[in-house]
Structures are given as C-alpha cells and as structure tokens.
Amino acid sequence: xxxxxxxxxxxxxxxxxxxxxxxxxxxxxxxxxxxxxxxxxxxxxxxxxxxxxxxxxxxxxxxxxxxxxxxxxxxxxxxxxxxxxxxxxxxxxxxxxxxxxxxxxxxxxxxxxxxxxxxxxxxxxxxxxxxxxxxxxxxxxxxxxxxxxxxxxxxxxxxxxxxxxxxxxxxxxxxxxxxxxxxxxxxxxxxxxxxxxxxxxxxxxxxxxxxxxxxxxxxxxxxxxxxxxxxxxxxxxxxxxxxxxxxxxxxxxxxxxxxxxxxxxxxxxxxxxxxxxxxxxxxx
Amino acid sequence: xxxxxxxxxxxxxxxxxxxxxxxxxxxxxxxxxxxxxxxxxxxxxxxxxxxxxxxxxxxxxxxxxxxxxxxxxxxxxxxxxxxxxxxxxxxxxxxxxxxxxxxxxxxxxxxxxxxxxxxxxxxxxxxxxxxxxxxxxxxxxxxxxxxxxxxxxxxxxxxxxxxxxxxxxxxxxxxxxxxxxxxxxxxxxxxxxxxxxxxxxxxxxxxxxxxxxxxxxxxxxxxxxxxxxxxxxxxxxxxxxxxxxxxxxxxxxxxxxxxxxxxxxxxxxxxxxxxxxxxxxxxx
Numbered sequence: 324x325x326x327x328x329x330x331x332x333x334x335x336x337x338x339x340x341x342x343x344x345x346x347x348x349x350x351x352x353x354x355x356x357x358x359x360x361x362x363x364x365x366x367x368x369x370x371x372x373x374x375x376x377x378x379x380x381x382x383x384x385x386x387x388x389x390x391x392x393x394x395x396x397x398x399x400x401x402x403x404x405x406x407x408x409x410x411x412x413x414x415x416x417x418x419x420x421x422x423x424x425x426x427x428x429x430x431x432x433x434x435x436x437x438x439x440x441x442x443x444x445x446x447x448x449x450x451x452x453x454x455x456x457x458x459x460x461x462x463x464x465x466x467x468x469x470x471x472x473x474x475x476x477x478x479x480x481x482x483x484x485x486x487x488x489x490x491x492x493x494x495x496x497x498x499x500x501x502x503x504x505x506x507x508x509x510x511x512x513x514x515x516x517x518x519x520x521x522x523x524x525x526x527x528x529x530x531x532x533x534x535x536x537x538x539x540x541x542x543x544x545x546x547x548x549x550x551x552x553x554x555x556x557x558x559x560x561x562x563x564x565x566x567x568x569x570x571x572x573x574x575x576x577x578x579x580x581x582x583x584x585x586x587x588x589x590x591x592x593x594x595x596x597x598x599x600x601x602x603x604x605x606x607x
Numbered sequence: 608x609x610x611x612x613x614x615x616x617x618x619x620x621x622x623x624x625x626x627x628x629x630x631x632x633x634x635x636x637x638x639x640x641x642x643x644x645x646x647x648x649x650x651x652x653x654x655x656x657x658x659x660x661x662x663x664x665x666x667x668x669x670x671x672x673x674x675x676x677x678x679x680x681x682x683x684x685x686x687x688x689x690x691x692x693x694x695x696x697x698x699x700x701x702x703x704x705x706x707x708x709x710x711x712x713x714x715x716x717x718x719x720x721x722x723x724x725x726x727x728x729x730x731x732x733x734x735x736x737x738x739x740x741x742x743x744x745x746x747x748x749x750x751x752x753x754x755x756x757x758x759x760x761x762x763x764x765x766x767x768x769x770x771x772x773x774x775x776x777x778x779x780x781x782x783x784x785x786x787x788x789x790x791x792x793x794x795x796x797x798x799x800x801x802x803x804x805x806x807x808x809x810x811x812x813x814x815x816x817x818x819x820x821x822x823x824x825x826x827x828x829x830x831x832x833x834x835x836x837x838x839x840x841x842x843x844x845x846x847x848x849x850x851x852x853x854x855x856x857x858x859x860x861x862x863x864x865x866x867x868x869x870x871x872x873x874x875x876x877x878x879x880x881x882x883x884x885x886x887x888x889x890x891x
Contacts, residue, residue: 448739470637
C-alpha cells in the first residue's frame, strides 16, 4: 500500500484513504471490482475516516498508521452497508442503486466479505508496536456491530433500555473504532473504554434522531423505532426522541472532551449535532 | 486466546483449534452463537487445520503460532461454506441443516462476516515477526477465493483452461493458505509461491473429481462441470476427468514434496488421493 512517491511528512488526505481502499478491493476489471467502485464511488460522508484523521493528528500518529486506521474503519463500515442493504431490502444507497440491486445478491455477499478482509489488510499496514492488540480490539467491535445488526433484524424490543442496547450495538462500535484504534496505536490503552462509552452514547443519539423521519414507515411495518416506545401524539413523541438524543449527546460530549490531547474532538463535534436542535426548541 | 493452563511444549490438538474458534465466535448465548455452534458442531474434515498442524510441526513453529494459523484457516473455510450454502441454495451441510436454512439468511450473512473477522483475530494471536506479511498474504488468498466463488456463480466457462482457472481460484487459496502462512511464519517466504502452485493444482484435481458425482445434476442445470466440457459417453467423460485430476495431482506432488523440511507432506498426502484411482483403472 505504501507508494514511494508519498511524502510521509504531509497529512493524510481523504484521497489517500480512498486510494488505499480501492487498491485493496480491485485487482482487475471483474464484476466484483466494478461493484466495489460503484459502491465507494457513490459518495458517503466518510465520517469514520474523518474521525480517524482527527484523532490520529491529535495523537501525532504517522502517515502510514493514520491511513491504515482510516481505511480499515471505512472499509468495515462500507462492508456493513453492503450487507445491511441486502438484508433490509433497501434498494438505494446514497442516491445510487444498492450493490445487491444492481449487481445481484451473490455479488453483494462476496463484496461485503472482501471488504471485511480488506479492512484487516489495511490495519496490518500500520507500522506500530500494538498491532495484535489493535486487531483483537477491531474484532471485538466487529462482533459488537454484527450482534447489533442481528439484534435489529430479529428484534422485538419493548423497553427503552432494550432499544438503547440495540442502537448502541448497531452504530456505536464503528463510530468509536477510529478513535479507539488511534488511542491503542498511541499507547493510550487506558482511555479506550471512555471512547467506547462516548461513541455508544452518540450511537443512541444518532439512532433516536434518525428514527423521527422514519417513524411512520417503521411503526406501520412493525420495525424498531424509538417513537413506537413512547406514548402520545406523534409531535410529542418526536420531542421525546429529540430530548433522548440530546441527553445521550451531552453525556458523550462530557466524556469525549476529556480524551487525551484532544483526540476526542471529532466525537465531540459529532455529538454536538444532536444537541442544538433541542436547545433551539427549548429556547423557542 | 492463550490460557495459562496450557503447556506450550505439547503439540497443538484439533481440540485446541476448536476451542480457539468457538472462543472467537461466541461471547453469549445469542442466536448468532447458537448458529456458530451448530455449524462448527456439524463436523467436517478440518482438512485445512490438519494441513496447518502438519506444516507447523515440520517447521517447528510455536504452540501459539500453530494454533493461530490452524484456527484462522479453518475459520475462513467455514465462513466460505456458510455464505456459499446461502448463495447456492444448498440446504444440507455435513448431514445437518445449513445455517441459512435453519437460522435464516440474515443470520447466515452475519455469521459468515463474523467468521472472516474472527480469522484475522486468530492470526493476530501468532507471536511472530512476520504478522503484517501473513495478514497481507491472507487477504490476497481471501480475495482469490472470493473471486473464484464469484466466477463460479456467474460463470459461463466453455474451455478447460477457463474451468481450471475457476477451480483453482475456488478451492486452491484456502488449501494452500495453511502451508503458506506456516512458511511465512518460519521465514521461508521464497517457498510460498511453490506452495501456492501445488495447492492450485490440488484444487483442480479435487474439483474435477468432485464433478464426476455431480455431473448429471450440473449438466441438467447448466452449471459448471468438467464433464460438460469434454465429448463422448458419460463413462469416457468420467475417465477423462479422472485423468485430468491425476495429471494435476501428480504435478502437485512433484512440487509439494520439495517444500522445506517436509512442510509440504500434508499437501502430498492430499494430492495422493487423486492419483490411485487412475493407477488402478489403468492397471485393470
């Protein structure tokens, strides 16, 4: 993955991360490679790669380690999207046709598998002392997120506590992983559990907020949605969801801002998105 | 993965490998854990773990490294079985109900993903100098096998050369990987390509032989089968398949027996299974 033309003193850019991901997925012009290019080419916020770039910069990690962590986390996230779309029957992803819809279910299964494998090849390119620990932690968070996706698909949550568990497991692991891997690479293992707690809280804030727009559809389909678990008119349920999200977001901010050397500032910014809505609403 | 009660001077047993795999897949009594136990509990020859144990012993690798390589290769193989059964619609595996049929497609997708991830956590537990190289090689072989599975599903091979390519890619990578990882761990990188060539040849011998029993069904369904590519009566096509298999098996034996310190003896024994059939036939 390391090109000799790269100046290792310049910061890693998102273009470096994209190149690293594509290099690990496309060795030819096969249908698999086309599917990989279609999926990654459809955009996406690359929130996890950005979190890794921010934390790695704060912790002064090397070019190769920064790129390795960013690429690995984004590959895992995109693997989960390719397989989740197939599992959920979602036909559109980021405005483009979902991989399974465009290339078939078999290609979607194969591409997701390849992306999981590529994530580990990416992380293995990090020239660090703690590689084994990073990989073991990565598998732990992958297990969490797969458990969350499975629980979401099979779920019959009836309490907010159960809902929080599924939301936390479904989105928390891959939001926290970029920061957690940077902390391990920087030999700050003692701070990993705080990053996990913060990202789990952001996941709940994110999922609860996301549920507001999907409420009518989810409730009609009997799917998991925060608004299905609270009483009242839809407007007051949406208000409760925003309040729930803001509570967890504030808790995430309180934890993430204490991560070493500002390495949680990306998480703080992410959590901040779920606070102002309520502050504005309460001020009105 | 390392238990303090293990005597690291005794040889790794298959029970050690089973425990390592289960530990990486089951953290609770969830449906996912049940599915993992169901699949691994249904048996299987564990041919790849056995190849790793043989090569690792020949190359004098440590207990932890031997267990890591055996577990990683067997996890990748079982991931491929769980996803292949879903893709091919096969309802029975080793006499038991296939995971997707018993637990649903969503669970099968999630379990296969978890097994790929667990394979990398397993290999990361190898206390060796060449871990990055081993992981990068593992991803290369996983890419090969996913490409092979995809080509098999989408295939319209019309020549024996194309057939050989698909057969080689579909089964060769995970047959060779146990030996190849042992060679890298033992700092015998120069011998890896010979192990790859030998395992690719065994894969062709295996697939061609396997095609004989599936010929009627595959040909009726328009599926990929060696016997569909040769002319004549079914009996003479089967003879041609046995000859094709034996040619590749002999070539595999010639290469594998020259691997260092007898590290290819497991491959030699495996290839040997595809030779006697023809020798007996010719002697008759």
